[in-house]
Amino acid sequence: MRIILLGPPGAGKGTQASNIANEFHITHISTGEIFRKIQKEGTSLGLKAKEYIDKGLLVPDDLTVEIIDDRLDRKDCIEGFILDGFPRTIIQAKALDDKLKAKKISLDLVINIQLKNQLIINRITGRRICENCGENYHTNFYPPKIEGKCDLCGGQLFQRKDDQEETIKKRLEVYTNQTQPLIDYYKDKGILHTINGEQSIEGVFKDIKIILQGVL
Ligand code: ADP
Ligand code: ADP
Ligand code: ZN
Numbered sequence: 279m280r281i282i283l284l285g286p287p288g289a290g291k292g293t294q295a296s297n298i299a300n301e302f303h304i305t306h307i308s309t310g311e312i313f314r315k316i317q318k319e320g321t322s323l324g325l326k327a328k329e330y331i332d333k334g335l336l337v338p339d340d341l342t343v344e345i346i347d348d349r350l351d352r353k354d355c356i357e358g359f360i361l362d363g364f365p366r367t368i369i370q371a372k373a374l375d376d377k378l379k380a381k382k383i384s385l386d387l388v389i390n391i392q393l394k395n396q397l398i399i400n401r402i403t404g405r406r407i408c409e410n411c412g413e414n415y416h417t418n419f420y421p422p423k424i425e426g427k428c429d430l431c432g433g434q435l436f437q438r439k440d441d442q443e444e445t446i447k448k449r450l451e452v453y454t455n456q457t458q459p460l461i462d463y464y465k466d467k468g469i470l471h472t473i474n475g476e477q478s479i480e481g482v483f484k485d486i487k488i489i490l491q492g493v494l
Contacts, residue, residue, distance in 0.1 A: 279305055279357040279379075279386070279491070279493070280358050280359055280385075280428060280494070281304070281358075281361070281385070281386060281388070281389065281490075282388040282389070283360060283362045283363075283388075283389050283391065283462070284366070284388055284389065284390040284391070284457075284464070284486075285390060285391035285392065285393075285475060286393070286457075287376065287398065287402060287446070287449045287453060288398045288401035288405065288446075289391040289393055289475050290391055290394070290401070290482055291308075291363060291391060292308060292310070292311075292362055292363075292414055292477065293414055293420075294389075294479075294483060294486055295362035296414070297479075297483045297486070298360055298486065298490070299333025299360060301487075304357070304359060304360050305354045305359045305360070306359075306360050306362060307346070307349055307350075307359055307360065308360055308362040308363050309337075309342060309345065309346065309361075309362075309366075310362075310363045311412060312345055312349070312425045313327045314412075314438075314473065316332075320326050323345075323475035326341065327341065327451070329378075332383055332439055332440060332445070333445070333448065333450065334446070334448030334449040334454060335448070336367065336452055336456060339367055339369045339370055339484060342364065342366075342370060343370055343373040344439060344464070346370075346373075346377075347373075347377060348366055350352075350377060352353045358386075359427060361374075365460060366396075366456060366457045367457065368460065368463060369455050371460055371464075380426040382487070383463075384456070385467075385469055386388055386469070387469050387470075387471055387493055388469050388470045388492050389472075390464075390470055390471065390472040391414055391475035391482065391488060392451075392472055392473065392474065392475050393474075393476045394476070395450065398446075399443075399446060400418075401419070401444065402441050403416040403446070404476040405438065405441055406417065406426075406435040406436065406437055407435065407436060407438060407460070408430070408431065408434070409433050409434050409435070409436050410432075410434070411429050411433055413428055413429070413431075415428075415435060415467060420479065422435060422462075432456070437457060456493035465466065473485045473489070475488065
């Protein structure tokens with residue numbers, strides 16, 4: 279199964295992509311996570327990406343497409359994948375179409391998680407991430423059992439630099455201008471499913487499972 283998760287920052291793409299990956303055993307690819315990893319490793323690509331990420335801007339398309347191109351060639355993508363946070367521009371979507379066409383495969387569905395701006399801001403400001411394993415938490419909606427510590431590995435939780443309020447406004451603007459047009463792009467292809475992201479994590483996952491079971 280080849281799936282794209284679409285939605286504004288904080289919509290729950292990462293949370294739901296992990297749920298799908300665990301239950302359906304599909305490879306989860308998050309461009310945001312790849313960028314954070316190469317940043318931490320201090321590679322020149324990682325440091326270049328950081329300049330954009332910290333300002334709430336998108337990393338340039340050529341760099342992002344190159345990363346995804348390599349990632350999709352890995353063996354664990356043969357059976358399928360969930361793209362979380364890619365594509366984010368029409369140029370990226372077209373590059374993905376070309377890539378899949380060359381591999382003689384196609385997308386099964388695009389799940390668009392929708393929610394209103396005020397909720398987005400609450401989601402992002404409360405987001406905390408494990409520095410060790412990357413697990414996602416929320417101070418109010420999905421708190422860890424012990425404050426500041428990861429339930430899975432005991433790692434320290436931190437707030438992303440780009441999750442602070444000033445940067446969020448920029449990211450929402452970028453989403454509206456550059457990413458939102460993808461909704462119509464995939465609607466025109468007939469593979470878009472929009473779900474209500476204002477429900478609980480379990481509620482959203484239930485809706486996703488209904489859609490997935492429809493195409494399995
Ligand atoms: P995205 O990958 O779209 O940016 P995340 O999955 O990281 O979104 O979710 C953003 C924050 O909101 C995280 O802290 C996560 O724990 C929390 N969250 C995700 N889905 C829900 C939900 N349905 N209800 C409440 N909180 C949620
Ligand atoms: P969120 O969970 O808030 O949706 P991500 O973790 O997916 O954010 O991405 C964090 C940042 O990494 C983005 O704000 C952007 O700067 C960069 N990024 C991630 N994916 C892409 C992409 N497909 N194209 C360009 N930049 C990206
Ligand atoms: Zn952890």
